[in-house]
Amino acid sequence: MSAPNSGADPHLPExxxxxxxxxxxxxxxxxxNLAENGAPAGTIVWAKQQMAGRGRRGRVWNSPIGNLxxxxxxxxxxxxTMAAQLSFVTALALGEGIRxxxxxxxxxxxxxxxxxxxxGKKFAGILLESQIGEEGMLDWVLIGTGVNVGSFPSDTExxxxxxxxxxxELSVVDVLxxxxxxxxxxxxxxxxxxxxxxxxxxxxxxxxxxxxxEVRLPNEMLSGTFDALDTSGSLVxxxxxxxxxxxxxxxFVGP
Ligand code: BTN
Numbered sequence: 001m002s003a004p005n006s007g008a009d010p011h012l013p014e015x016x017x018x019x020x021x022x023x024x025x026x027x028x029x030x031x032x033n034l035a036e037n038g039a040p041a042g043t044i045v046w047a048k049q050q051m052a053g054r055g056r057r058g059r060v061w062n063s064p065i066g067n068l069x070x071x072x073x074x075x076x077x078x079x080x081t082m083a084a085q086l087s088f089v090t091a092l093a094l095g096e097g098i099r100x101x102x103x104x105x106x107x108x109x110x111x112x113x114x115x116x117x118x119x120g121k122k123f124a125g126i127l128l129e130s131q132i133g134e135e136g137m138l139d140w141v142l143i144g145t146g147v148n149v150g151s152f153p154s155d156t157e158x159x160x161x162x163x164x165x166x167x168x169e170l171s172v173v174d175v176l177x178x179x180x181x182x183x184x185x186x187x188x189x190x191x192x193x194x195x196x197x198x199x200x201x202x203x204x205x206x207x208x209x210x211x212x213x214e215v216r217l218p219n220e221m222l223s224g225t226f227d228a229l230d231t232s233g234s235l236v237x238x239x240x241x242x243x244x245x246x247x248x249x250x251x252f253v254g255p
Contacts, residue, residue, distance in 0.1 A: 025052040031071035041075040066150035087114035097182030109207040121161035208253035
C-alpha cells in the first residue's frame, strides 16, 4: 500500500490547525500553553525534534529528528473518567492508522494502558495531560504522541522498534497524516457511540489478553491472568487472591 501523502506538508482534515515547529522543549508544554490561552480543539503542535521530550512516569522521551512528536488539543465536556478513555482512542488511531502500511504478517497490538506495539515491541507512546474545569468536567486534554518512524531507542527496559524497521516505508509527514485522519474518525466514533466500540476494537488486538502477565504498581508487582478491560478502561486481573481492578500501572507481557 502506498503512503497517504508523501509530500512535504501533512494533509489534515479541516478540523485541525497545525503549528509546525523545528524544535521545542516538549510539544505537550507548547500545547498546554496554547490550550490555557483558549486554542480550539483540533490544534496540533508538531515538532521535528524535542529537547525535553517527556514520557509517562517522569521518563525522558528521546526525540531526535526522524520520528513523530505531536500534541493534539481536544475539548469535550466529559468527566475525568471518560476523558481517560481517550488514551484508548489514541492508541487505536495510531495502530489502525498505520497498520495498512506494514507488510503482511506484521502484528500490531495494544498494550494496556496506552502503548502500541509491532511484533511485541513498542513503537509509539502516548502522554495524556488534561485540565478539569470548575464544574468538574474536562476543560481540555492534550494528547501527546511519540512515534518511532526512522529510529528507536536501544536502552529501554523492554525492546522497542520503529515503523521503518518493521518494513513500513513512511516519512514523518506520512505518519502524521495517517494518524491525524485516523484520530479524527476514532474520536468521532467515541463522541457518537461512547466507549464500548473503542473497548471492543482495542481488546481485539490487546497484548497478553487471556495470558499470564505482571503489573507493576507503585509499591508492588502483581501476577495474574489478563482477563478483561472493564467499562471504564481499567484492567481486570485474575490473581491467586481474586479479581483485581487496576486503574494505573505498568504491564509486562511475555517472558
Ligand atoms: C510514553 O512514555 O510511552 C509516552 C511518550 C509520549 C511522548 C510524546 S512525544 C510528543 C509529546 N511531547 C512530549 O514531551 N511527550 C509526548
